[in-house]
Amino acid sequence: MANISPKASSFLHSNQYVLALFFGIIGAIVNLYPIELAFSIALVIGNTAYILAASFLRPGLTLLCALISVIPLYFYWGHPFGFLTFGLEAWFISMLRARGWYVLTADLLYWLLIGMPLTALLILSNMEFAQSFMLFSVLKQAINAMLYTSLACILLFTFNDYFQSIKSSQPPLVKSLPKWLLYSFWSISAFFVISVSLVLSTNFSEFQKAQLEKELEINNNYITHIGNSYLNEHQQAIENIAYQLSNISDLTERQKALSKFHNLYPGFLTMLIATEQGEIELASPNSIMEKLVIGQFSVVDRPYFIYAMEEQKLFVSDVFLGRAFGNDPIVAISAPVYSNNGAKAPSGIVEGSLNLGKFGLYDKIGHDEKLIKTIVTDQNDRIIYSSDSLQLETLSQFTYEDRSYKNSSNLISLKLEESEGEMFIHKQTQLMNNWKIHSLIEHKFSLKNIEDLYLVMFLTLFVTLLTASFFAKRFAIHLSRPLRFVMDELSKGKETGDFRDVPYETPKEIQKLYQELKVNRLALLKNQKELQNQV
Incomplete structure (x- = not known):
C-alpha cells in the first residue's frame, strides 16, 4: 500500500465505494490461493481485507467488500454459505466498530455467538459428507477467523500512519491504556500462537498422511500376497487331484481320494467329479449327494464343465453364487479327468468350489479392521469380499466417487447404508488374475487427531488471551x-x-x-x- 501513487491514494481516500471495491478485489485475489488442510477444508487469508475495511468503512460498504472477497471461495467450496457467514461477520464487526469496539474483540464475539453455531447448523442441514468432522470444521472456522483478524490488527499497527490518512466513516477509538494494551497483546499473541500451531499441525498432518498411506500399502501387499498364494495353491491342488483321479477307475477309490484332498484343502466348499455327460458322479462332502434333487445332478451348462472338456485345460470361472451348494460367492476351479493318463479325450472333470469368504479371515488376521477396511473385486469390479463394517452387498458393483484434491490424490466417497458419501483414503493393487484389492481408511479417522490438535489450539488460544x-x-x-x-x-x-x-x-x-x-x-x-x- 505504501507504493500506491499519491493521485491514486487521494482518489481512494475520497471515494469509499472505490475503496471497498479495492479491498474486496485484493481479498479475492488472496483467496484464490487458500491453504488446504483437508477435503473442502482450507485456511483463508484474504478475509483480512474486509477486516481492515471494517476499521474505516460503514457496515454496508464493509459487507460489499466481504462479498467480493468471498467469490473465489464459492468456486473452491462449491457452496454459497461463505457469503452468509463471512458477510454477516463483516457487517457485525463494522457495526460494533462504529460503537467503539476493537475489530478483534468484535470478531471474537461474532464467532462465539453467531459464527460457530451458524457453521454447525449449515453443516448439519446441508453438508452430510462433512458431518463426521463437524467439530473440526467449526473449530477451524473460528481459529481461521482469529488468524486473519489478528493479522489485520497487526497491519493496522504497522501501517497506522497510512490508515489514519484515509477518510474514515468510523469514529476514532479513544480507549484507556489497559484496553489499548489488551488489544495489542491479544492481536500479537493470537497471530503468533495460531501461526505456530498451524505450522505444527500441518507438519503433523503430512506425517500422519504418509503413515496412513504406508499402512494401506502394507495391507495391500499382505492381502495381495495371500490372495495370489491362495488361488495358486488351490489351482495346483485341482491339477494334482485331476492327475491322480486319471489313474483311478474304481468309484470307491475315487471317492476316498476326493475326500482326502478335500480334507487337505478346506478352502474348497465342495468338490465334485462329473462324467463326460455332465452328470455329478461323486462329491465331497458325501452328504451333498443326498441333498440333490432331480435336475440338480447336471452341470453340463456350467462354464467350468464346458471349458475343461473342450479346451482340456485348467479353468477358473468368474465369481458366481453356488447352486445347490449354498449361496456363498465362489469361484469354480476345474480340470479334465481322463479314463487313463494316455487317453486323448477327457472322461469327465473334477471341480472345486473355492470359498472366497476366506479373504475375510486373512483380512481380520492382517490388521485391526476398525482402522483398515478391505474390499476385493473381480475383473468386472464386482464385490467378492468386503469388510463386515462396510455392509456392502456381495457381487454388487463396486462404485465410488473420486474426491481427490491437490493435497490428497487418493480420496474417495462410498455410498453406504449408514451414510451418503462416506469419505475414505483409498489405495488399490491388483492380483495376478486381474482381481483388485482396495484398502480403505475412513477419512474422519485421519482428521480425528488433527481435530484434537485444533481443540487444543482453541483452548491454548483461550488461555493465551486470558x-x-x-x-x-x-x-x-x-x-x-x-x-x-x-x-x-x-x-x-x-x-x-x-x-x-x-x-x-x-x-x-x-x-x-x-x-x-x-x-x-x-x-x-x-x-x-x-x-x-x-x-
Whole structure:
C-alpha cells in the first residue's frame, strides 16, 4: 500500500465505494490461493481485507467488500454459505466498530455467538459428507477467523500512519491504556500462537498422511500376497487331484481320494467329479449327494464343465453364487479327468468350489479392521469380499466417487447404508488374475487427531488471551503509575523547583518528559509571579 501513487491514494481516500471495491478485489485475489488442510477444508487469508475495511468503512460498504472477497471461495467450496457467514461477520464487526469496539474483540464475539453455531447448523442441514468432522470444521472456522483478524490488527499497527490518512466513516477509538494494551497483546499473541500451531499441525498432518498411506500399502501387499498364494495353491491342488483321479477307475477309490484332498484343502466348499455327460458322479462332502434333487445332478451348462472338456485345460470361472451348494460367492476351479493318463479325450472333470469368504479371515488376521477396511473385486469390479463394517452387498458393483484434491490424490466417497458419501483414503493393487484389492481408511479417522490438535489450539488460544489480559492490566498499571506521579507532582505547583524524582522504574522517555515539564512548569510559575509584581 505504501507504493500506491499519491493521485491514486487521494482518489481512494475520497471515494469509499472505490475503496471497498479495492479491498474486496485484493481479498479475492488472496483467496484464490487458500491453504488446504483437508477435503473442502482450507485456511483463508484474504478475509483480512474486509477486516481492515471494517476499521474505516460503514457496515454496508464493509459487507460489499466481504462479498467480493468471498467469490473465489464459492468456486473452491462449491457452496454459497461463505457469503452468509463471512458477510454477516463483516457487517457485525463494522457495526460494533462504529460503537467503539476493537475489530478483534468484535470478531471474537461474532464467532462465539453467531459464527460457530451458524457453521454447525449449515453443516448439519446441508453438508452430510462433512458431518463426521463437524467439530473440526467449526473449530477451524473460528481459529481461521482469529488468524486473519489478528493479522489485520497487526497491519493496522504497522501501517497506522497510512490508515489514519484515509477518510474514515468510523469514529476514532479513544480507549484507556489497559484496553489499548489488551488489544495489542491479544492481536500479537493470537497471530503468533495460531501461526505456530498451524505450522505444527500441518507438519503433523503430512506425517500422519504418509503413515496412513504406508499402512494401506502394507495391507495391500499382505492381502495381495495371500490372495495370489491362495488361488495358486488351490489351482495346483485341482491339477494334482485331476492327475491322480486319471489313474483311478474304481468309484470307491475315487471317492476316498476326493475326500482326502478335500480334507487337505478346506478352502474348497465342495468338490465334485462329473462324467463326460455332465452328470455329478461323486462329491465331497458325501452328504451333498443326498441333498440333490432331480435336475440338480447336471452341470453340463456350467462354464467350468464346458471349458475343461473342450479346451482340456485348467479353468477358473468368474465369481458366481453356488447352486445347490449354498449361496456363498465362489469361484469354480476345474480340470479334465481322463479314463487313463494316455487317453486323448477327457472322461469327465473334477471341480472345486473355492470359498472366497476366506479373504475375510486373512483380512481380520492382517490388521485391526476398525482402522483398515478391505474390499476385493473381480475383473468386472464386482464385490467378492468386503469388510463386515462396510455392509456392502456381495457381487454388487463396486462404485465410488473420486474426491481427490491437490493435497490428497487418493480420496474417495462410498455410498453406504449408514451414510451418503462416506469419505475414505483409498489405495488399490491388483492380483495376478486381474482381481483388485482396495484398502480403505475412513477419512474422519485421519482428521480425528488433527481435530484434537485444533481443540487444543482453541483452548491454548483461550488461555493465551486470558494470560494476555492479566499481563496487559499489570503492564498498564506499571506504565501509568509514573505518569500519574508526574501529574501529581506538577499539579502541586512548587515554586522552589524541589520536585521529587520518580520513585518507580520508568522509561527514559518519561523521565525526559518529566524534566521538560518541570522546566516549563517553573517558567510558567515565574512568569505568573512577574505579572503579579507588575500589577
